[in-house]
Amino acid sequence: MNRINRKQGILIPLVIMLLMLFAAQAQAIIDGVTGTTFHFTAKEGHISTPDGNSILMWGYANGNNVMQYPGPTLIVDQNDVITITLTNELPLGNAVSILFPGQDVAASGGSQGLLTRESNSPADTVTYTFTASHPGTYVYHSGTQPDLQIEMGLVGAIVVRPAGYTDLNRTAYGSSSTAYDYEYLFLLTDMDPIIHELVEFGQQDEVDNAKRAPVIWMINGRAAPDTLAPAYTPLLPHQPYNCLPRMNPGGKLLMRIVSAGRDLHPFHHHGNNSTVIAKDGRLLSTNGVDPDLATSEFTIQAIPEETVDAIFEWTGEKLGWDMYGTGVGYEHDCVDGNGDDFDDVTHEYCPDHGKPLPVVLPEKQDLGFGGWWGGSPYMGSAEALPPGEGGLNINGGYFFMWHSHTEKELTNFDIFPGGMMTMMVVEPPHIIIP
Amino acid sequence: MKNNYIPLGLKSFLGALGFVAIAGTCQAADVYLVAKQFNTTMPDGLSVSMWGFAEDADADLSTDGGEMASAPGPMITVAPGDSVLNIHVRNDLAEPMSLVIPGQTAGMSPVMFTDSTGRSRVRSFTHETAPGGIETYSWNAMRPGSYVYQSGTHPAVQVQMGLYGAVTKDFAAGMAYDGVSYDNDAVLLHSEIDPALHEAVVGGTYGTVDYPSTINYEPRYFLINGAPYPDAMPLYDHKPVPGETVLLRFMSAGLQTHIPTLVGPNMDVVAEDGNLYPYAREQYSVLLTAGKTIDAVMASPLQGIYSIYDRSLDLTNAMDSDGGMQTRVTINACNGDIDGDGMVDLQDFGILRSQWGQICTVDNPCSADINGDGSVDLQDFGILRVDFGRLDCLTP
Numbered sequence: 001m002n003r004i005n006r007k008q009g010i011l012i013p014l015v016i017m018l019l020m021l022f023a024a025q026a027q028a029i030i031d032g033v034t035g036t037t038f039h040f041t042a043k044e045g046h047i048s049t050p051d052g053n054s055i056l057m058w059g060y061a062n063g064n065n066v067m068q069y070p071g072p073t074l075i076v077d078q079n080d081v082i083t084i085t086l087t088n089e090l091p092l093g094n095a096v097s098i099l100f101p102g103q104d105v106a107a108s109g110g111s112q113g114l115l116t117r118e119s120n121s122p123a124d125t126v127t128y129t130f131t132a133s134h135p136g137t138y139v140y141h142s143g144t145q146p147d148l149q150i151e152m153g154l155v156g157a158i159v160v161r162p163a164g165y166t167d168l169n170r171t172a173y174g175s176s177s178t179a180y181d182y183e184y185l186f187l188l189t190d191m192d193p194i195i196h197e198l199v200e201f202g203q204q205d206e207v208d209n210a211k212r213a214p215v216i217w218m219i220n221g222r223a224a225p226d227t228l229a230p231a232y233t234p235l236l237p238h239q240p241y242n243c244l245p246r247m248n249p250g251g252k253l254l255m256r257i258v259s260a261g262r263d264l265h266p267f268h269h270h271g272n273n274s275t276v277i278a279k280d281g282r283l284l285s286t287n288g289v290d291p292d293l294a295t296s297e298f299t300i301q302a303i304p305e306e307t308v309d310a311i312f313e314w315t316g317e318k319l320g321w322d323m324y325g326t327g328v329g330y331e332h333d334c335v336d337g338n339g340d341d342f343d344d345v346t347h348e349y350c351p352d353h354g355k356p357l358p359v360v361l362p363e364k365q366d367l368g369f370g371g372w373w374g375g376s377p378y379m380g381s382a383e384a385l386p387p388g389e390g391g392l393n394i395n396g397g398y399f400f401m402w403h404s405h406t407e408k409e410l411t412n413f414d415i416f417p418g419g420m421m422t423m424m425v426v427e428p429p430h431i432i433i434p
Numbered sequence: 435m436k437n438n439y440i441p442l443g444l445k446s447f448l449g450a451l452g453f454v455a456i457a458g459t460c461q462a463a464d465v466y467l468v469a470k471q472f473n474t475t476m477p478d479g480l481s482v483s484m485w486g487f488a489e490d491a492d493a494d495l496s497t498d499g500g501e502m503a504s505a506p507g508p509m510i511t512v513a514p515g516d517s518v519l520n521i522h523v524r525n526d527l528a529e530p531m532s533l534v535i536p537g538q539t540a541g542m543s544p545v546m547f548t549d550s551t552g553r554s555r556v557r558s559f560t561h562e563t564a565p566g567g568i569e570t571y572s573w574n575a576m577r578p579g580s581y582v583y584q585s586g587t588h589p590a591v592q593v594q595m596g597l598y599g600a601v602t603k604d605f606a607a608g609m610a611y612d613g614v615s616y617d618n619d620a621v622l623l624h625s626e627i628d629p630a631l632h633e634a635v636v637g638g639t640y641g642t643v644d645y646p647s648t649i650n651y652e653p654r655y656f657l658i659n660g661a662p663y664p665d666a667m668p669l670y671d672h673k674p675v676p677g678e679t680v681l682l683r684f685m686s687a688g689l690q691t692h693i694p695t696l697v698g699p700n701m702d703v704v705a706e707d708g709n710l711y712p713y714a715r716e717q718y719s720v721l722l723t724a725g726k727t728i729d730a731v732m733a734s735p736l737q738g739i740y741s742i743y744d745r746s747l748d749l750t751n752a753m754d755s756d757g758g759m760q761t762r763v764t765i766n767a768c769n770g771d772i773d774g775d776g777m778v779d780l781q782d783f784g785i786l787r788s789q790w791g792q793i794c795t796v797d798n799p800c801s802a803d804i805n806g807d808g809s810v811d812l813q814d815f816g817i818l819r820v821d822f823g824r825l826d827c828l829t830p
Contacts, residue, residue, distance in 0.1 A: 145756065147750055148755065209755075210752075262747050305745040
């Protein structure tokens with residue numbers, strides 16, 4: 001079927017359409033380290049939290065770099081043999097190790113601990129080897145005194161690319177039914193700073209595991225609003241990873257959720273349901289190829305140790321009004337060449353083309369503004385705002401809060417807003433991501 | 435048939451924890467239990483008052499054989515062909531109790547009471563056994579699966595105090611559910627202890643300002659099969675043999691969420707609350723919420739030590755690390771490895787020699803009674819001799 005809803009004029013300039021041709025050449029989105037051989041050093045360092053605190057952490061450093069939280073995200077290819085060596089620069093008396101749930105690990109060196117082999121000193125190296133036999137999202141963390149060391153920050157994520165993966169052919173598990181355009185990591189953790197203070201003050205023995213009460217909640221090692229700051233910002237030298245998911249209408253965004261803390265978190269993504277295609281790096285599937293056992297959810301139950309892969313889509317379908325605007329100055333076409341009801345370029349939902357916004361916006365003096373309100377309800381548009389308002393939505397995108405729905409986890413040590421929260425931005429089609 | 439498999443080298447704590455009774459097994463559809471108080475000792479030496487169940491040895495509840503209670507109580511195994519389970523109970527506690535099995539249907543007669551504001555409220559989900567009384571609880575259509583039996587009276591207190599145990603029924607011999615076969619099973623019943631609650635209940639201050647309710651619940655000990663690590667042990671059908679399929683029966687009688695996690699191979703999670711999933715889920719951990727049961731299959735593990743630990747990180751005994759909810763599925767390839775160190779050597783021979791000629795009972799188990807015939811003799815020596823010199827008992 002070939003359906004064209006033609007109104008007047010062309011809104012999307014030719015230049016922008018040309019730019020869009022290059023959008024497919026984007027680089028990998030999740031920040032991390034690639035290869036097959038890695039060296040970690042467990043060491044101390046301080047992270048910053050938005051309440052102004054500086055908290056002692058133990059983390060895995062990449063090689064001899066500074067401690068980072070979370071540890072390096074390993075991005076590896078399916079069937080590669082992965083080797084990770086670990087040396088221990090934690091305070092004397094603390095052994096350290098790494099567990100790789102879902103991997104068949106051979107460990108050597110160091111000494112045998114309760115759950116795996118451990119490094120006991122800077123001179124004591126443990127080697128972990130496994131074959132990344134299954135694609136997917138995985139977690140790693142300390143297997144030594146995990147009640148303390150996971151709290152202290154010895155956690156990280158692994159992404160295993162399926163065989164045949166390329167940046168131009170992105171799939172989570174190899175089959176086209178797991179294809180995506182953008183991917184983001186959501187490594188969720190929770191923290192009780194009192195435990196960190198006791199460790200810093202040499203009172204490690206006084207840590208009472210049963211009385212732990214987290215007051216800081218994080219995504220990728222940062223609490224909001226730091227989740228939105230750039231990756232690798234020099235302001236946060238020990239917290240290299242941010243979490244600012246962005247997409248264009250009609251795209252597929254792969255959420256790689258890694259629950260690395262101690263508590264359950266209901267991770268709620270506004271905007272649309274997502275399709276949960278895999279857990280623990282295993283496709284939800286009867287045939288091993290297609291996620292035919294996938295579920296549609298609007299809140300991901302993030303269970304400590306579990307990983308969840310979910311594909312999120314947003315199109316504006318059935319908003320009931322034209323998201324690119326109506327009336328003078330908003331003239332545009334909806335050209336549905338392939339019969340999927342959407343414009344082939346702007347991904348506008350053609351059945352709603354030309355339908356006006358069904359409410360009359362209040363006068364500006366009657367509105368409260370947030371930084372993300374650009375003055376216009378229309379995708380890609382902006383209008384004048386009073387002095388000092390707006391400014392965080394330069395492209396005229398739609399912002400959706402993605403957050404833990406345990407609402408107290410939207411605070412930084414009792415101060416709202418913050419915590420396990422970020423914004424997902426649907427950017428207009430001409431904005432190239434990333 | 436579930437045997438009294440007693441892990442090697444654990445004699446010292448068995449008596450204190452009432453393990454003997456845990457391992458006691460009731461094959462018949464008629465089970466005779468006594469609810470009574472007892473004490474258990476935590477690894478740091480703290481003694482905790484518990485309520486538990488003992489199996490009445492002579493199946494005559496009108497006489498008291500002095501059996502020791504335990505928490506969990508005796509594991510009840512209902513034969514695949516038995517549709518009816520009758521549990522006969524004598525209540526030696528000072529307050530009424532009852533029995534329910536979530537997930538199994540029974541005729542229920544709730545017991546009400548009138549509270550201080552005149553409201554009629556439920557005290558028991560079904561008919562009570564008064565202190566000193568004897569009653570029978572019946573389930574006439576037992577479904578296959580893994581379940582927890584527990585008190586149905588003031589459960590916030592009575593279940594926490596220890597009135598719980600495992601009950602299983604298989605779909606067919608060697609088949610937990612239709613299509614889920616196994617060679618060996620391991621019960622892993624999770625629970626917690628908040629010593630302050632136990633003190634308050636026994637001291638009569640529960641419900642006062644000292645301990646108003648379980649809203650102040652703060653467990654400090656985290657148990658599998660009634661003991662925290664290092665004493666926590668899986669309860670097997672029989673001593674594991676390399677290569678056999680092991681069904682892990684995760685159960686919870688606690689009030690908190692735990693996440694048993696297997697280090698090493700993934701599990702096939704096949705059932706929840708006694709309900710078979712349409713498709714097994716391959717996972718390394720399971721979400722074990724309060725009251726939940728989860729069944730998972732370990733497919734043919736080779737010899738080795740497979741750790742299971744709680745990813746909710748309740749891995750402490752009060753202030754001490756390296757404790758709590760963790761245990762090991764140890765699959766030893768050598769029958770003669772008496773001390774379980776992975777080698778059959780002179781140390782094992784020394785243990786055999788020191789126990790030579792002993793008569794072994796549930797109260798006096800002998801680690802060197804390798805063939806389990808009740809005595810340490812020439813036959814056990816013969817088994818040890820076959821394996822002597824092996825170094826690979828735990829090496830896959």
